[in-house]
Amino acid sequence: MTEPTIYELSQPDRKGFQFPKADVPTTTVPADFVREELQLPELSELDVIRHFTNISKLNYSIDGGYYPLGSCTMKYNPKINEEAARLSGLANTHPLQPIETVQGNLYIMYQLQEWLQEISGFYRVSLTPAAGAHGELVGAMIIKKFHLVNNDEKRVKILIPDSAHGTNPATSSMSGFEVKSLPSDERGNVDLELLKAECDETLAGLMLTNPNTLGLFDENVVDVIQMVHEAGGLVYGDGANLNALLGILRPGDVGFDIMHFNLHKTFSTPHGGGGPGSGPVGVSEALAEYLPGPIVTIIEEGDDDNPPFFGFYYPENSIGRMKAFYGHFGVLVRAFTYIAMHGPEGMRDIAEKAVLNANYLMKKVQDDYPLPYDRTCMHEFVVEGHLPDAPDVHALDISKRLMDYGFHPPTNYFPLIVPEALMIEPTETESKQTLDAFAKALKAIAKEAREQPDLLHNAPFSTPVRRCDEVKAARDLVLCCWIPEE
Amino acid sequence: MFTPHTPQEIEEMLKVIGVDSVEDLFAKVPEKYRFPDLDLPEAMTEMEIAQELNEISSANATTDDFISFLGAGAYRHYIPAAVDMILRRGEFYTAYTPYQPEVSQGTLQAIFEFQSLMTELTGMDVSNASHYDGATAAAEAANLAYHFFRGKRKKILVSRSVNPQYRETIRTYMQGLENVKVLGDDINDEKLSELEAFLAQIDNDTALVVVQYPDFFGRIIDYTKLVEIAHTQGALVAFAFNPTALGILKPPGEFDADIAVGDGQPLGIPLSFGGPYLGIFTIKDKFVRKLAGRLVGETVDTEGKRAYVLTLTAREQHIRREKSTSNICTNQGLMALAATVYLSVLGKNGFKQVSNLCYQKAHYAAEQISALEGFELAFPDQAFFHEFVIKTPQPVNEINLHLQDHWFLGGYDLAHDYPELENHMLIAVTEMISKQDIDDFVAVLAEVTND
Numbered sequence: 017m018t019e020p021t022i023y024e025l026s027q028p029d030r031k032g033f034q035f036p037k038a039d040v041p042t043t044t045v046p047a048d049f050v051r052e053e054l055q056l057p058e059l060s061e062l063d064v065i066r067h068f069t070n071i072s073k074l075n076y077s078i079d080g081g082y083y084p085l086g087s088c089t090m091k092y093n094p095k096i097n098e099e100a101a102r103l104s105g106l107a108n109t110h111p112l113q114p115i116e117t118v119q120g121n122l123y124i125m126y127q128l129q130e131w132l133q134e135i136s137g138f139y140r141v142s143l144t145p146a147a148g149a150h151g152e153l154v155g156a157m158i159i160k161k162f163h164l165v166n167n168d169e170k171r172v173k174i175l176i177p178d179s180a181h182g183t184n185p186a187t188s189s190m191s192g193f194e195v196k197s198l199p200s201d202e203r204g205n206v207d208l209e210l211l212k213a214e215c216d217e218t219l220a221g222l223m224l225t226n227p228n229t230l231g232l233f234d235e236n237v238v239d240v241i242q243m244v245h246e247a248g249g250l251v252y253g254d255g256a257n258l259n260a261l262l263g264i265l266r267p268g269d270v271g272f273d274i275m276h277f278n279l280h281k282t283f284s285t286p287h288g289g290g291g292p293g294s295g296p297v298g299v300s301e302a303l304a305e306y307l308p309g310p311i312v313t314i315i316e317e318g319d320d321d322n323p324p325f326f327g328f329y330y331p332e333n334s335i336g337r338m339k340a341f342y343g344h345f346g347v348l349v350r351a352f353t354y355i356a357m358h359g360p361e362g363m364r365d366i367a368e369k370a371v372l373n374a375n376y377l378m379k380k381v382q383d384d385y386p387l388p389y390d391r392t393c394m395h396e397f398v399v400e401g402h403l404p405d406a407p408d409v410h411a412l413d414i415s416k417r418l419m420d421y422g423f424h425p426p427t428n429y430f431p432l433i434v435p436e437a438l439m440i441e442p443t444e445t446e447s448k449q450t451l452d453a454f455a456k457a458l459k460a461i462a463k464e465a466r467e468q469p470d471l472l473h474n475a476p477f478s479t480p481v482r483r484c485d486e487v488k489a490a491r492d493l494v495l496c497c498w499i500p501e502e
Numbered sequence: 503m504f505t506p507h508t509p510q511e512i513e514e515m516l517k518v519i520g521v522d523s524v525e526d527l528f529a530k531v532p533e534k535y536r537f538p539d540l541d542l543p544e545a546m547t548e549m550e551i552a553q554e555l556n557e558i559s560s561a562n563a564t565t566d567d568f569i570s571f572l573g574a575g576a577y578r579h580y581i582p583a584a585v586d587m588i589l590r591r592g593e594f595y596t597a598y599t600p601y602q603p604e605v606s607q608g609t610l611q612a613i614f615e616f617q618s619l620m621t622e623l624t625g626m627d628v629s630n631a632s633h634y635d636g637a638t639a640a641a642e643a644a645n646l647a648y649h650f651f652r653g654k655r656k657k658i659l660v661s662r663s664v665n666p667q668y669r670e671t672i673r674t675y676m677q678g679l680e681n682v683k684v685l686g687d688d689i690n691d692e693k694l695s696e697l698e699a700f701l702a703q704i705d706n707d708t709a710l711v712v713v714q715y716p717d718f719f720g721r722i723i724d725y726t727k728l729v730e731i732a733h734t735q736g737a738l739v740a741f742a743f744n745p746t747a748l749g750i751l752k753p754p755g756e757f758d759a760d761i762a763v764g765d766g767q768p769l770g771i772p773l774s775f776g777g778p779y780l781g782i783f784t785i786k787d788k789f790v791r792k793l794a795g796r797l798v799g800e801t802v803d804t805e806g807k808r809a810y811v812l813t814l815t816a817r818e819q820h821i822r823r824e825k826s827t828s829n830i831c832t833n834q835g836l837m838a839l840a841a842t843v844y845l846s847v848l849g850k851n852g853f854k855q856v857s858n859l860c861y862q863k864a865h866y867a868a869e870q871i872s873a874l875e876g877f878e879l880a881f882p883d884q885a886f887f888h889e890f891v892i893k894t895p896q897p898v899n900e901i902n903l904h905l906q907d908h909w910f911l912g913g914y915d916l917a918h919d920y921p922e923l924e925n926h927m928l929i930a931v932t933e934m935i936s937k938q939d940i941d942d943f944v945a946v947l948a949e950v951t952n953d
């Protein structure tokens with residue numbers, strides 16, 4: 017059954033929530049500005065709760081099932097994180113309160129900065145960016161400003177491997193760079209010869225995801241970074257895949273100059289059906305002066321009896337403010353809680369189990385699905401969702417059929433360099449039983465693909481809605497619901 | 503901590519993979535850098551971190567402890583219990599971005615309803631699924647205008663009475679674009695109320711004019727003439743609005759705004775020290791293909807059943823890569839849900855009530871404070887919503903320290919951003935403040951001048 021919209025449920029003159037009556041003498045709004053009409057729904061509280069409860073049930077979620085979504089790190093979201101962010105002592109603080117009244121908040125932010133620096137090997141972290149793409153934008157702006165300050169304005173070219181996330185080229189062009197795509201070699205690494213040819217005086221930087229979106233650790237990473245540095249460029253690390261590196265390798269140690277973190281991936285803060293995320297950025301010492309502010313610092317050192325006194329500062333050559341206030345504080349609290357619960361061994365355990373799960377699952381499915389790069393993978397791997405003996409069946413069909421087996425599909429058609437890609441990231445919080453069940457489903461689907469391809473073409477059958485007409489959605493644009501006239 | 507593997511399972515899995523140990527899986531990681539010792543504190547249990555967080559949070563004093571007159575871009579409002587109950591549903595907050603519509607109808611329908619509520623609230627035609635906050639939404643408006651004119655118009659004119667943090671963010675976003683000038687907010691207009699100097703800057707090189715409504719000082723300004731002039735010059739106009747005000751005030755759409763952006767924090771989202779909030783972004787129909795961010799549209803499934811999908815995705819980064827209108831990917835899905843539930847629970851009646859309560863209480867407060875000796879309204883003839891500027895007899899920071907001793911959070915010190923507004927305090931009053939609170943506040947302010 018289709019759930020009506022809030023406007024369809026609305027009944028004229030039904031009263032719901034009530035505020036207290038005004039306890040002050042009242043005055044009238046100037047006639048020129050009075051609003052004539054505002055058609056909001058009229059519902060009881062029960063109407064509202066039932067409506068949103070009903071539509072929530074139409075969603076797949078981590079709490080309900082397994083999400084093997086490559087590059088998205090859909091790990092379990094610990095419930096204590098949610099309690100932490102809602103503590104009234106944190107959630108009810110105003111961002112412009114005097115700093116002496118919010119030392120608890122600043123302590124959390126300072127610790128998180130320090131911990132992220134330690135985990136990544138970067139010199140300084142700014143917590144302000146609101147999401148991964150926002151952090152990337154910071155990175156591109158820092159590259160731009162660095163060259164500008166060094167009177168090196170001819171550096172206009174950003175190199176991006178062809179396996180990169182779409183946000184990388186979008187970010188670069190948004191920052192006014194020319195984007196040059198860099199093909200990968202046959203092992204899925206950055207092609208050193210091609211890179212060498214691009215290392216000229218116009219090179220501003222390279223955006224590199226490592227492990228890359230094929231789930232492979234770039235075997236040439238040290239050489240790649242050295243080459244770009246020697247040519248005068250900077251290396252930006254896309255931190256989307258940091259989960260594979262916790263306690264394994266610190267990107268700052270191998271020479272990355274800048275990297276963003278995705279707290280909503282690596283550090284277990286929830287995805288929220290598409291945000292809020294959080295995308296702090298770490299940089300090397302040479303770039304610390306360009307970071308966006310405000311950043312938390314110790315204004316007065318503490319001693320045995322007194323804690324340090326925290327405040328904000330703005331880096332000297334900062335690219336500027338990226339948003340209002342200081343970042344997604346509520347998300348930062350969740351990540352703080354998560355890191356505190358892991359410690360050094362726990363961090364490494366995350367990466368080890370994520371990589372163990374991925375390699376195990378890769379072995380379990382590679383007999384049925386072509387594996388374009390047969391190497392030990394990191395936290396994810398890519399197979400082709402296109403079987404030699406089922407030519408009419410595509411990655412999309414396999415993805416949709418997985419829903420009938422109770423699973424969320426993997427990321428599909430990405431990375432673009434693998435035809436019909438299915439990109440699978442198990443994450444460390446899934447059990448062997450879940451992985452076995454998922455592998456079994458994929459095997460069964462491969463069999464169906466050969467024997468009853470139409471079953472896959474028409475899948476899914478058991479979801480709240482079947483395949484949706486996306487062409488109609490774009491052609492007949494309906495972007496808001498029917499709203500009754502007043 | 504949250505890994506479920508038993509020792510026996512690990513053995514079995516390694517055997518399937520064909521390696522002896524987990525460490526063998528990392529052979530490609532350069533040995534020199536492999537397995538660094540991380541200097542992090544030892545792991546805490548849930549019980550320990552829960553206690554620790556309680557302790558940390560008690561080092562704060564909150565807007566529950568103080569009676570707060572702070573606003574300036576973030577507002578303390580009552581949040582009905584129903585809002586967080588819905589947000590806590592794992593089906594919503596542990597879901598991914600709804601790229602697979604068959605298993606994401608809950609999120610998609612909620613965003614569709616959000617888009618509907620936002621267009622109704624603003625009087626605009628189309629709303630996207632959200633931006634990070636009001637400041638980045640304003641910056642994306644500049645981005646849209648720049649691309650709409652294909653980079654041919656170079657001026658982004660921003661009024662000085664737009665939130666200073668929004669202005670800074672617009673500048674940051676624009677710095678990478680060739681020859682774009684962000685102007686207007688350096689016009690030192692003594693009264694900050696005469697639009698004349700600002701209007702004179704609007705010309706045929708202007709891509710976008712940005713104003714705030716009510717403005718940063720809480721004033722309700724009639725922008726009819728400004729919009730006319732801008733449109734005559736072919737420029738676009740963006741309003742940065744406060745959503746609560748639109749419960750009783752004429753919406754940006756009725757001023758013929760091209761773009762209306764705002765921060766949705768007042769719609770059921772906690773203060774949370776500045777975030778996560780909610781960027782609202784609405785436009786006229788004709789800009790829909792230049793719109794950044796996600797959009798949900800209605801369609802049907804193969805059986806003809808109504809369904810919702812992400813649409814016009816050809817604009818976005820994962821398809822167009824370097825040719826996309828913006829790099830935005832993750833946005834504020836859950837915060838948009840909060841605003842949707844908030845407006846649904848309050849409904850037509852409740853939302854008008856809260857808007858009106860803010861207006862009335864702010865006016866009572868303004869009258870009482872300005873009656874004090876030494877305090878006066880900075881813009882006495884100007885209509886305002888729930889914030890107003892008071893000229894104070896002493897520096898604002900001194901007054902605020904005194905107020906703090908009496909458990910009041912005074913208003914925002916405008917000298918931070920406006921050198922010409924030393925001794926000027928921006929006071930916000932919402933429905934959370936009672937008449938008694940205002941009377942007590944006035945009494946403490948009176949002490950200040952008597953000291």
